[in-house]
Every structure is written in C-alpha cells, then in structure tokens.
Amino acid sequence: DIVMTQSPDSLAVSLGERATINCKSSxxxxxxxxxRSHLAWYQQxxxxxxxxxxYWASTRESGVPDRFSGSGSGTDFTLxxxxxxxxxxxxxxxxxxxxxxRTFGPGTKVDIK
Amino acid sequence: QVQLVQSGAEVKKPGAxxxxxxxxxGYTFTSYYMHWVRQAPGQGLEWLGIINPSGTTTNYAQKFQxxxxxxxxxxxxxxxxxxxxxxSEDTAVYYCAREVAVGNGAxxxxxxxxxxxxxx
Numbered sequence: 001d002i003v004m005t006q007s008p009d010s011l012a013v014s015l016g017e018r019a020t021i022n023c024k025s026s027x028x029x030x031x032x033x034x035x036r037s038h039l040a041w042y043q044q045x046x047x048x049x050x051x052x053x054x055y056w057a058s059t060r061e062s063g064v065p066d067r068f069s070g071s072g073s074g075t076d077f078t079l080x081x082x083x084x085x086x087x088x089x090x091x092x093x094x095x096x097x098x099x100x101x102r103t104f105g106p107g108t109k110v111d112i113k
Numbered sequence: 114q115v116q117l118v119q120s121g122a123e124v125k126k127p128g129a130x131x132x133x134x135x136x137x138x139g140y141t142f143t144s145y146y147m148h149w150v151r152q153a154p155g156q157g158l159e160w161l162g163i164i165n166p167s168g169t170t171t172n173y174a175q176k177f178q179x180x181x182x183x184x185x186x187x188x189x190x191x192x193x194x195x196x197x198x199x200x201s202e203d204t205a206v207y208y209c210a211r212e213v214a215v216g217n218g219a220x221x222x223x224x225x226x227x228x229x230x231x232x233x
Contacts, residue, residue, distance in 0.1 A: 097218030
C-alpha cells in the first residue's frame, strides 16, 4: 500500500497570509506514460463531505478559487493557499489514486491566527 | 446537476450487518467508477473500495475484504454498500463518491454521508 503523510498536522495563519501544506507518498504516484501524478487535494469543513480542490497534483477543480494551488510530482506535493480567507478554515487531505487501496493522508487542520 | 443522495442514519448492534444506499442523478450512471469512503468520529478519511461502471468488478481495501460488498443497480441508478459483522470501530460516517472521469480517479462528487453507529 502507498502510505501518505502530511505536514504539518495543523497550522494557524493570519488572514491574507500564505498557508502551505505538504504531502508525501511512500512511492511515486507519477504515471510515466502520461507524465501525470495521480494526486488529489480535498478540503473538508465540519459536518460536510470533502470537496475536491485539485487533481493531477496541480489541476484546479472548476469553481475552486485561484488562491488554491497544487504543485509537486512523483512523491512530494504541496497545497498552497496564497491569501488565507476566513472560509478556508478546514481540514485538508491529500489522496493518491495511482493504485488501490486509494490512500488518504492523515489531514492538516488550518485555522486563523 | 450531479447529485448523490444517501440513505439515512443507522444504529446497529455488534455482529449485525448494514446496507447503505446512494442514489445518483444528473449524469450517466453507467459511465463512472464509484467509491466508498468512511470517516470515524474526529478521524481522517478511510477508503473502503471501488466498483466499476457496470458493477461487474469491485476492489476492496484489504482491511474490509470478506466484510464489505459493493453493488450497483443501473435500473434505479443506485449504489449500495453492505458491511457485515459490525463492531464498534465501524462507527463512522460513510460516503459514496464519484470519480472525475474514467482514467481520473480523483473524487469529484460526494454524497452527504450516512452515519452508522454500532453499539450494544
């Protein structure tokens, strides 16, 4: 199984400041034939299902604000919120969909400082 | 618009089984892979398994092999997940989710979740 880790476990950022979340996979999730990393990021607010933010590591889902950006390839990935807004308070998960089981990271809680 | 509407909350005793439904609408049901994911109270997301568009092939997480069965009914555009031999650790919110597209396994649409409580 591919193990997903995230850092930090939680972070508090001032409104308008940048938030950076890291995700690492225990093996590469890059499909060489397509040169795409099979990595998604989700946002989950209390009492709600997760919401897809990005897939292929860096493709933003339709309707997601452009302050959210994903980057990375292979085994190391980053989700950046360029200017934190109050509505961004949530838990963020990465997930690999390269192979089954489709494992999730443990989550990173983002709060306002 | 795409909608995944799940059945209501369940309370079960240890050792019992539960079957949750997820009714899909707003898209061609037989064109997408579907997944089940669960979340124990205060915990992270745990992937249970996947079923192919026609319902002929499933792939379950090893942890749930032999206890989980995923099916789909194309006539009613409904997905089902049945879990047997329930224990207290199975208390969680269970979600169905649809992939972005064939070949893109990110989970684009999610049901609202079904709380399953296992308690004696």
